[in-house]
Amino acid sequence: MPVTDLTTLKDAQRELLLKPLDAAVFLAPWYTAVPANFTDATGALQSLPPEFKSVGLIDKKTGVSFARKQTNASIESYGELQATRDDITSDITTLEFEPQQTNAMTLELTTSANLAQVEAAADSGEVFFAQPTSEQVTYYSAIVIGRDGNEAAPIYVFKVMPKVAVTKYAGEQWTPTKVLSQKLTLTAFKDDTAGYAVAHGFGGLGWKNLLDKTGITVASV
Template sequence: MPTNLSQLKDARNELLLKPLDAAVFLAPWYTAVPAAFTDSSGALLPLPADYKSVGLIDKKTGVAFARAITAAPIESYGELQPSRNDVTSDLTTLEFEPQQTNAMSLQLATNTNLAQVRADAASGEVFFAQPSAEQITYYSAVVIGRDGSDAEPIYIFKVLPKVAVSNYGGDQWVPTDIMSQKLTLTAFKDDTAGYAVAHGFGGAGWKKILEHTGIATASE
């Protein structure tokens, strides 16, 4: 049957996803990841209580995921392309800039366990020392983005069951901006979960476009 390129391309605007809002949630490492993020109607389920939101994040830089792969190619005499290529490293990072000054953002920025810190009962003053010895604090991370409307949202999920802060952007005190700093977290494979990064989609809006994504349902 004759056809044209537009039909072959299978172009669908509804499959162009754009996270219009996003939130980053962190919990102590080993905190279980939910078995599902939405119910049968597509409504978002609450996360376990240990997952705390970092709150508002910088709009310009948003939430950035980067993946760096290192390979070791084997070259053979007389061949223009490698005869073999093996991946030796696959690292995923999560970068965002929390804007709120709260226990979570302070703990991330200073690598200090604020569970042991208490504000002065009379003055409300908080004072704590940043650790002088090197130490790595691991977290479990869930990032949720939303496209579409509140009535028919499309949720995008990323789960990183074991992460640690690997780069601090540093803060700058100026009268034209808030006090915040960009943080980079590196993902590691969690032996219990069996992976370093997982991806998911859900919501009432997602249910409407699912049949066009090429992903089969459990009943098929």
């Protein structure tokens, strides 16, 4: 074997350290088709289907969090110090963020109410609605887009969850120093039409410029 050193073996590439400097969460009614491509041949970001609506501003400190939790069932054998078999029995991914804007979408997410039939009073503009007493799970299709770099050569990071539902509410805290909002946790479920629960993607001109360093094979033209 040829002589080398640790610096060479490490193959450190600082340009591959990605950091989403901005991000947006988009939700649509469940079964809304996800775009086949998020960027065009030049790397420019494409518009999403009109059904996907942004939740708007989200809390900066907590950002957007993705968590994955697996449950394993191990088999131990007499005389063996390690498990002799291990099976994954569940694989759950969650999406967590805190929407800051008060609008129909965020109100539906945080209260489980359906505001499609709710109207503001014609004279006062007052809105009043009851939180459901008979709970029914509402599913959505979710797309999360993050951007690193600048607008001239952006690197986009995509997460697609074709079937999600709110499974945890952090609750509201009214104080004079905090916006009226609450953190939400959405759980991803496998969508039979899409064939998956979570998908990942990268794109943009900045990503295209780095592609040859990532080790990912490029399709033949």
